[in-house]
Amino acid sequence: MAVKKTFPEIKASAWLNSEPLSIEKERGKVVLLYAFQMLCPGCVTHAAPQVKKVYDFFSRDLLTVIGLHSVFEHHEAMGIESLKAYLYEFQYTFPVAVDNQTEGNPLPDTMTMLGLRGTPSILLVDKKGFLRSHLFGRVEDLQLGVELGVLLGEK
Numbered sequence: 598m599a600v601k602k603t604f605p606e607i608k609a610s611a612w613l614n615s616e617p618l619s620i621e622k623e624r625g626k627v628v629l630l631y632a633f634q635m636l637c638p639g640c641v642t643h644a645a646p647q648v649k650k651v652y653d654f655f656s657r658d659l660l661t662v663i664g665l666h667s668v669f670e671h672h673e674a675m676g677i678e679s680l681k682a683y684l685y686e687f688q689y690t691f692p693v694a695v696d697n698q699t700e701g702n703p704l705p706d707t708m709t710m711l712g713l714r715g716t717p718s719i720l721l722v723d724k725k726g727f728l729r730s731h732l733f734g735r736v737e738d739l740q741l742g743v744e745l746g747v748l749l750g751e752k
Contacts, residue, residue, distance in 0.1 A: 603726040607665060608697040608706040611677060613684060615692030620726065623661045627723040627748045632665045632696075632708065635683040637716045642748070643735050644717035646690060650738075651745070652691040659749055664693035667708040667716060723748050 604620050607630075612618070620628060631648045633640040652662040664678055677695060684693060696705035711720065714733050721730040721744055730744050 600678055601659040604720075604722045604728050607663070607694045608710065609665075609694035609723060610697040611695040613677075613681060613693040613695070614690055617652065618661070618692055618694070620664060620722065622652065623722075624726050625724055626659060626661050627724060627745065628661045628663065629745070630663050630665055630720040630722065631691075632711075632713050632716055632718040632720070634669045634716045635666065635680055639735055640717045644719070647736070647741065648691065648719070649687075649689055649703075651741070654743070655749075660745070662691040664689070664691055665696055665707060666693055667705045668670070669704050669708065721745065721748060724751060735736055 607618075608613070609617065629651060631644065633645060637689070640644055648662060648664070651660070655662075680693070683689075694707070696707045700706050702709065717729065717734065719730075719732040719736060719741065720728060721732075723729045729748060732741070732744075
């Protein structure tokens with residue numbers, strides 16, 4: 598029998614649009630963690646606008662949306678100043694953690710810890726702090742809405 602583990606904390610080098618958030622402190626709410634790179638075509642054209650809609654639609658009392666900028670390529674072009682401009686230009690106001698990068702590791706720390714395959718990735722954490730869904734690539738709005746609805750409806 599597999600042992601359920603609570604979702605780990607994000608390893609961030611910086612936070613934008615928010616003070617640092619803790620997955621543990623968000624217990625009682627559903628958490629949507631959106632891993633992205635600002636130059637990822639699928640992130641720019643589909644996932645980021647979709648996550649913005651979710652953030653704008655749901656009450657903060659029910660759902661916490663966290664962006665995780667996990668850069669694993671084109672590091673020079675995706676620094677924090679560029680990320681700030683990107684968030685401003687597209688009016689993304691949800692909290693964004695900048696994934697920590699340990700020197701010598703080609704992948705960012707949280708991305709590695711979570712076993713992410715790339716971006717965009719959406720991870721849904723239930724009210725008890727357990728990972729319930731790991732979506733990679735383009736996700737249809739209806740699918741994401743149903744998955745969120747199921748988790749939000751749980752006690």
